[in-house]
Amino acid sequence: MSLAVAFDNIEKQFGPVRVLHGVSFDLAPGRIYGLIGENGAGKSTLMKILAGYERPSGGTVSIDGVVKAFTTSRDAEAAGIVLIHQELNLADHLSIVQNMFLGHERRRGLFLDEPAMREAARTRLADVGLHKHPDTRVRDLIVAEKQLVEIAKAMLRDARLLIMDEPTATLTPAETQRLFALMARLKEDGVTIVYISHKLDEVERVTDEVIVMRDGRFVTRGLTAETTRQQMANLMVGREVSDMFPDKPVLADETRVAFKVDNAYVPGWAQNVSFSVRAGEVFGFAGLVGAGRTELFEALIGLRPRTAGRIELDGENINPRNPRAAMEHGITYLSEDRKGRGLHVDMALKDNLTMMTLERYAHPLLDAQAERDALKKAVGDFGIRTGNLASRARMLSGGNQQKLALAKFLHPDPRVIVLDEPTRGVDVGAKRDIYFLIHALAAEGRAVIVISSELIELIGLCHRVAVMRGGQLVATLGPGHLTEERLIAHATGTH
Known part of the structure; x- marks a missing residue:
């Protein structure tokens, strides 16, 4: 059952862009490793090489002392190496069981x-705590259920070696706990x-060792029990x-309401939801997965x-029928x-970047240079790490x-x-950047609404937090009352 892996001087280039620079380290069997680093550090690329989704530009991967060069993910799976992708990799029009066995169908004769x-799927779904019929279409699942x-x-x-790339990004605390027990x-x-x-x-809670990567290079490794969270963060970002x-x-004017919703009803998801957000306020929404926040x-x-x-924007009644109309109103x-x-x-x-505002760049022909200038500014303003401005988003x-x-x-x-x-899926350094960006937007007088499953994030960011449970807004907590215990109690109905 055991499987040992050794990376030896792994290089990877995408065209002129080098994303891995001579990465070398090994993995012993039967241990849980936390692989951490900033976005763009090369973690996912390295694991895709191990799992057969990418080929290295240089270096070798050894499995149990034998050099292997997997050409497909099927080759890696045959060796017992399985990758759970960060981005969902499911066919929405197929059922759960069809997705689970796609390319690995079991046969009885012809x-x-x-x-x-169906029975095997039901067993595995129970293991991860998803109580859905295996014939349910994937398109009918919410994001957490797809995960x-x-x-x-x-x-x-x-699997003999299982790679989990951000597996808990969409999961509730109970689902996360079940996953940890399975691990x-x-x-x-x-x-x-x-x-x-x-x-x-x-990472601190479930791993035996921590391996740190930065800018496509191996930085260090150490026992998790001997590495504090603060040390992990500092090693990831290099500062x-x-x-x-x-x-x-x-708030410049605590009485000025920028956005107000009265008695919103969304069939199957939300009933009689009312709230208001002031200009310059960061207003949070908490709740368990399925509470109806996103819907x-x-x-x-x-x-x-x-x-x-009824929806009001700066006191004016609006009724956007689609996202384009909402954007034209300033949402x-x-x-x-x-x-x-x-x-x-x-x-x-x-x-x-410019898809939602093309009219700015058409005079009447599209001004490609102006688009490129806007992208250069966005890359700088938002800290987007890319080696090539002409590359695709993927x-x-x-x-x-x-x-x-x-x-x-x-x-x-927008207003x-x-x-x-x-x-979600953002490293600790980039999180901090986003938090400061959110507060900068609010300081300009905009109303910012943050839906998050991370309670510490909501407490640290928001002036007030609304809690939804079962499609209803059950509480709104302000300064002096924003604690994890209270948010969880309202979200679960145990307050």
């Missing part, structure tokens, strides 16, 4: 053994686990990281039906689904894609900004 596949399907799918492959069982069975995460508290959250902006705001900007409710919404609804990953960076790391998405949805210069999980 026919598919559907009962056996659990990805994990269950990997469990089917009988402990796999470790007892001798499975090696590489755990890539920007959540340093989780001292402190003061994660800036001071909250002082509420999708309805408010016209992405899904809303059958009742933009950055989805939690970066790949599906935030960016067009097969398009160029500048095309993504060539960026997950965190840099998030920064590009932020730049895109702020490009129209109200809704950010759904704005730091």
